[in-house]
Amino acid sequence: AAACAGLWLGFPAIQTAAMADHRTAVGQNSRIVLSDGSVVTLGGHSAIAVHYSAERRNVTLLAGEALFDVRHDPHRPFQVKAGILQACDIGTRFDIRMDSTQIRVDVQDGRVGVSRQMKPSLPETRLGPGDELALDLQSGRISRTTVDPDCIGAWRDGTLVVENDTSDHVIATLRRYYPGFILTPFPERKLHRIGGLYNLHDIPSALRAVLMPAGGTVHRLGTHFMIVVPASAHDLLN
Numbered sequence: 001a002a003a004c005a006g007l008w009l010g011f012p013a014i015q016t017a018a019m020a021d022h023r024t025a026v027g028q029n030s031r032i033v034l035s036d037g038s039v040v041t042l043g044g045h046s047a048i049a050v051h052y053s054a055e056r057r058n059v060t061l062l063a064g065e066a067l068f069d070v071r072h073d074p075h076r077p078f079q080v081k082a083g084i085l086q087a088c089d090i091g092t093r094f095d096i097r098m099d100s101t102q103i104r105v106d107v108q109d110g111r112v113g114v115s116r117q118m119k120p121s122l123p124e125t126r127l128g129p130g131d132e133l134a135l136d137l138q139s140g141r142i143s144r145t146t147v148d149p150d151c152i153g154a155w156r157d158g159t160l161v162v163e164n165d166t167s168d169h170v171i172a173t174l175r176r177y178y179p180g181f182i183l184t185p186f187p188e189r190k191l192h193r194i195g196g197l198y199n200l201h202d203i204p205s206a207l208r209a210v211l212m213p214a215g216g217t218v219h220r221l222g223t224h225f226m227i228v229v230p231a232s233a234h235d236l237l238n
Contacts, residue, residue, distance in 0.1 A: 016047050016062045023047035024064070027177045027200075029156055034059075038078065039069040041156055043097075044200075045176035064176055065097040067108075067153040081117070085135055088113040088124070095152050099172035104134040108152040116142075160198040160206070166191040170198070170210050171228065178203040180224035186233035188214075 032040045046064025061082040072091035080087045092110025107127045115124040130149045151161040177200045192214040198206035215231030
């Protein structure tokens with residue numbers, strides 16, 4: 001089972017590794033200083049590709065999450081592409097997270113212009129400190145809210161700060177810090193929203209805390225597998 005799961009999950013990782021200039025392993029964060037002095041902190045199991053020229057500074061988030069502390073240069077725009085979203089720095093510090101269902105941009109300081117790079121394209125949205133923009137990749141819906149700027153990037157110190165997020169997005173983040181497999185074979189009929197502080201150094205406990213408000217549980221299978229069972233699926237296992 002472990003071998004099959006590894007092969008199934010490993011192919012996209014191989015593709016990402018081939019394109020990446022910088023990447024991290026599961027559970028590993030890494031601070032990278034780019035050639036212009038801008039700093040990128042990669043979260044666990046994340047990757048970026050860097051494309052600098054004399055006129056532009058372009059970075060592609062290939063997987064996971066990254067916090068950008070950009071050295072402003074009005075003559076060389078700094079742009080980050082994450083899937084179909086593009087964020088253009090206007091002198092700032094901002095975080096981008098991408099998983100299979102959502103792309104999210106959080107601004108800690110300064111200004112960021114965010115646009116959607118597909119048809120129909122959307123006008124650029126300007127974000128300031130504490131602004132959060134999220135694109136749902138299934139519905140295409142874009143939502144905007146505010147968060148505590150001081151909590152953005154807290155994952156660098158091993159604490160995941162969640163403010164009114166859905167359980168599936170939080171589980172996707174926990175997967176990047178767990179050296180095994182978190183399986184979700186039972187889709188939830190209705191995703192519950194949660195908030196709190198979760199310890200990225202203790203993923204089993206964090207996962208149980210994520211599921212507890214809605215009555216979900218975690219079942220361990222050996223030392224490398226955790227199975228998420230929502231409350232609606234408990235009868236299936238009895």
